[in-house]
Amino acid sequence: MSRHVVAGVAEVPPGRCKLVTAKGREIGLFNVGGKFFALANRCPHKGGPLCDGRITGLTQSSGPGDYRVIRAGEFLRCPWHGWEFEIATGQSYCDPNTMRARQFNVTVAAGDELVKGPYIAESFPVAVEKDYLVVEL
């Protein structure tokens, strides 16, 4: 396992995925309510570019004709077949036990730590004053 500095925190606002590459893999970075998550850009269903999908809430219903959206911004729909994944866990909404998007640990590190610490910065300029996202894979 190695740690990779992939983006500045400011580059990942809520509601928008930032795609980065680390160790040859495409990874999508997400900001859900100030917490950061990283998912492989590959849908576990049929290999689609999951992180290109729409960030949505969760549609719920108490019965036919009733529609509600909760948990805005916490889900991702694969752009191919529309499967829904919970960003925080990578779990497919319809098959939480058997279908999960690959997740990576992501932490926030301050610039000055990164300048000194053992993280690998892949051609990514790190400034001492800012916060950065570090992905482990």
Add this chain to the structure above:
Amino acid sequence: MKIPFAGAIDCDLHPAVPDVAALMPYLDPFWREHLAERYIDQSPFTLASYAPQLPHAVRHDWRPQKGVPGADLDALRRHALDAFGTRLAIANVLHGAVALFNADMAAALCTAVNKWLAREWLDREPRLRASILVPPQDVDLAVAEIERCASDRRFVQVLLLVMGDRPLGHRTYWPIYRAAEKHGLTIGVHAGSTFRHAPTGSGWPSYHLEDSVLQATAFEDTLVSFLAEGVFQKFPGTKLVLMESGFSWLPTLLWRTNRSWRGVRTEVPWIDRPPADIVRDHVRFTLQPLDVPDADVLNRIMDHVRSDELILFSTDYPHWQFDGDDVLPEGLSDAMLRKILIDNPLATYPRLGAAAVADRTRAAMREELPP
């Protein structure tokens, strides 16, 4: 193969109304007069799907010398009940009233059919149970008829044809399902069409063969309608029985709806679990016709659908689905036979009075069939 033991529950056979005259005692004075005045009392009310000369409509050795096939109780006893050692049989009367456009006329005739069925069949033959024939043309009238029949526990099901004005899961039909759920009646959807629409999305086929084969696709579309419309969420007590559907199409439906559900879920968010699970809980299929070449394939199909609880025994008398006594495929396990012949039907129809029937059925199973 023959049925190996007595006590089976036949979930689909077809007594027939011999003529409108037989219904006259059960019609009120206006309709008696009106039908006679318009010579409608001379009409056979035969559904086009089952016109009696059609090969599938009547097995040749079950065809009476004269009269309407299925109209004679003694013949039905001999051919359908005694011959198979049947403990109980559910009568589905496929009467043409459901194909009329005048809803009031249809409702009057349906009521008459149900009254006739109760008096002249159920009262005379304790092995018989029945479906309530309802007029699909008017849902309020259909519900009224369900309410009228509900207190007679020998009515166990509401009968609808698979092809009518619109897919049966549609909300316009929900009062029927509400009433059925309330009274513990199953929803029995039987093959047949009122031909309000062409049988296919490309229009009208030339041959009866095609109409007949394509009933299966109508059942598929109907089941998808029940799933998509959320009938099973709205009325969780619903048991849907598809009759004469030829269920070997079921794996495709389960696989296809499971796959598409995951992508279309936000359109129909009341579907809260895989459609295949919903089908296994709520839907059953009568045995005839058996659209598989042998028991090996049947066993594979049941593996594909992941349940041995879905199939309900039926003879489909007097329709022609098998020859002689050969009502079952060779090579089914004893356990599977028990399920098809007895356990699955008992579990499906709340109003069969499962506990009492089960005791008597187990006793009957030890009887040998008459030679």
Add this chain to the structure above:
Amino acid sequence: MNKPVTEQQVKTAQKLGFVDCDIHPVQRSPKDLYAYLEQRWREHIENFGGHLCQGLAGQLPFPRMMASGMRADAYPSNGGPPGCDLELMQRQHLDLNGCATGMMICLSRGGMEERNLEFGAALAHAVNDWQIHDWVEKDRRLKAGVVVPQEYPEFAAREIDARAAENAAFRQVIISPRSIEPLGRRKYWPIYEAAARNNLVLGLHPAGNPNGHPSSGTGWGTYYMQEHYTFGTSMIGNVVSLISEGVFERFPGLKVAMIESGFSWAPSLGWRMDKQWQRMRKETPHLKRPPSEYLREHFWFCTQPMEEPENPADIHDVLDWIGWDRLMFSSDYPHWDYDDPDVALNFKMTEEQRSAIMRDNATALYRLS
């Protein structure tokens, strides 16, 4: 957005040189066809537009789930709908996946459901020109299908004869299975005669626009979930019609590709047809053999949308029943339920079986080598 191309993936796909039996190029706009339309029809488009059997103009009454039914990542960066940009198609699919041959199925603006038959004929003719000039001539991996309006069989037959003679890139005939009569009916026989005469496969692919009938014998559904399902059931109606009407007795050389209509239903249909035909044989004396034999000999099935049994191994039963020589890989690029060639066939099979599905069966059917 591209998926990351791993070396392994490229090696696998390119090694195979697979045939993709379902790719959908579309025009950027009607103007893409103007070069191939007479002035009279260019004006007709501007003054009248299409005339279909539905209540919305230029919009589907059963809206799709994803971006008009397209992969959300397939929109070209320089504008236009998914499928209009050859360069993106190459990058995102043909090159990326190592596609050796792509069979184009042109569903848009081909006039197959157009109520004005002369207009429909003009559109079909234009789309056939467009396929050659805008696609085949720019990427020789692509093969074309002669798009014809099935409700105008005399024109269709002429168009098929002309295109077959003119360009070997045309390998099949594309009609809409949402026809006004079941496709086996005699009205359509001139089309089958022309296809058979020219050794062109009949390609049947579900169409979006209705043609006067509800999608199902049970009537109109409510939700797209139901409409999507009828793409399969309505194709079954046409298969039954083609067989029952004796089209394959009359045209024994005719072969049919079932594209994007699934395949697991075929064995069940064969058993059911045979059983009923046994009883009803006298109605159709023109059928000399059980219906399932015509199904077995004249129909090929594309893999997309791939079936997903709850137990994945169950797919083997279906393939054994259908025949491993009958299935052909298709991606359905750029539609939303796209099947990726590296991932879609995720069940165990021998190398021979994989080659058959990914390449050999289509190569034989479309006579590609």
